[in-house]
Amino acid sequence: MSGAPLAGKVAIVTGGAAGIGFALAEGLAQRGAAVLIADLKGAEAAAAKLAAAGHEAAGVTADVASEAATMAMAESAEARFGGLDILVNNAGIYATLTPQPFEALDIAEWRRVLEVNVIGTFLCCRAALPTMQRRGGGRIVTISSGVAFKGNPYMAHYVASKGAVVSLTRAMATELGKHGVTVNSVAPGFTLSDGVLKNPGLIEGVKEPSLRGRVLARDMLPADLVGAVCFFAGPDAAFITGQTLVVDGGAYFH
Numbered sequence: 001m002s003g004a005p006l007a008g009k010v011a012i013v014t015g016g017a018a019g020i021g022f023a024l025a026e027g028l029a030q031r032g033a034a035v036l037i038a039d040l041k042g043a044e045a046a047a048a049k050l051a052a053a054g055h056e057a058a059g060v061t062a063d064v065a066s067e068a069a070t071m072a073m074a075e076s077a078e079a080r081f082g083g084l085d086i087l088v089n090n091a092g093i094y095a096t097l098t099p100q101p102f103e104a105l106d107i108a109e110w111r112r113v114l115e116v117n118v119i120g121t122f123l124c125c126r127a128a129l130p131t132m133q134r135r136g137g138g139r140i141v142t143i144s145s146g147v148a149f150k151g152n153p154y155m156a157h158y159v160a161s162k163g164a165v166v167s168l169t170r171a172m173a174t175e176l177g178k179h180g181v182t183v184n185s186v187a188p189g190f191t192l193s194d195g196v197l198k199n200p201g202l203i204e205g206v207k208e209p210s211l212r213g214r215v216l217a218r219d220m221l222p223a224d225l226v227g228a229v230c231f232f233a234g235p236d237a238a239f240i241t242g243q244t245l246v247v248d249g250g251a252y253f254h
């Protein structure tokens, strides 16, 4: 795609095989980036969909909570596309969770949520940094959540994990600026992703209250997040770092 804002750039989208991640991978590809989709499952099939639409894309199976897998993921971007410029840390545990009172939350589930959402973000950033440094800089976008600001009930572990993602974004921004790497976060509101649509507890308990709580009173879809993520990943955001942009139809004013 000539004249595309991300032409010549290489992007990784974690959790990019489905849901919000696939919409982000498609949006980056449509703006000219070569995209490596990294996911626990379905990465190659999702990349094949992008390739069939004429984009440069590849898939790699990876668990973001595994140090070895995140290193292999960054190496794949280098081997397949010659480097890495953009990392979108989208993989996260949310849509499979069952809302529960704080005192009923399972400790093993707590640990896995923190492991994937927080430590997974850290591991992916650490794996990406050397290749971004070799390219003279890069863009990291984390996916936090509006819940970090609102403190929603019945998912205390998830809310805590997304608060940590906002803080980690700021901490990494302070350290990575000297490498020419910006680090920003997009905080979505309740989004009808593939995973959410399969979770009756979320659809029954969260969909209507979320819609009523928005200034723009309609359902939020994965496509609603593409502009914000591609902005942080692109040339217009070159002097912006450490920021979190809430994209939720005007539910929370950050």
Ligand SMILES: NC(=O)c1ccc[n+]([C@@H]2O[C@H](COP(=O)([O-])OP(=O)(O)OC[C@H]3O[C@@H](n4cnc5c(N)ncnc54)[C@H](O)[C@@H]3O)[C@@H](O)[C@H]2O)c1
Pocket: 014, 015, 016, 017, 018, 019, 020, 021, 038, 039, 040, 041, 062, 063, 064, 065, 090, 091, 092, 093, 094, 095, 096, 116, 120, 143, 144, 145, 146, 187, 188, 189, 190, 191, 192, 193, 194, 195, 196
């Ligand atoms: N859907 C929402 O309402 C909402 C709101 C705010 C933030 N978010 C965040 O957006 C991100 C995507 O959520 P979604 O609703 O699209 O979910 P989803 O379940 O539709 O898709 C998540 C994808 O991530 C993959 N994944 C999960 N764990 C992984 C791991 N350890 N390593 C690699 N890949 C993994 C899954 O296989 C899946 O393809 C998550 O970080 C979530 O917390 C979602």
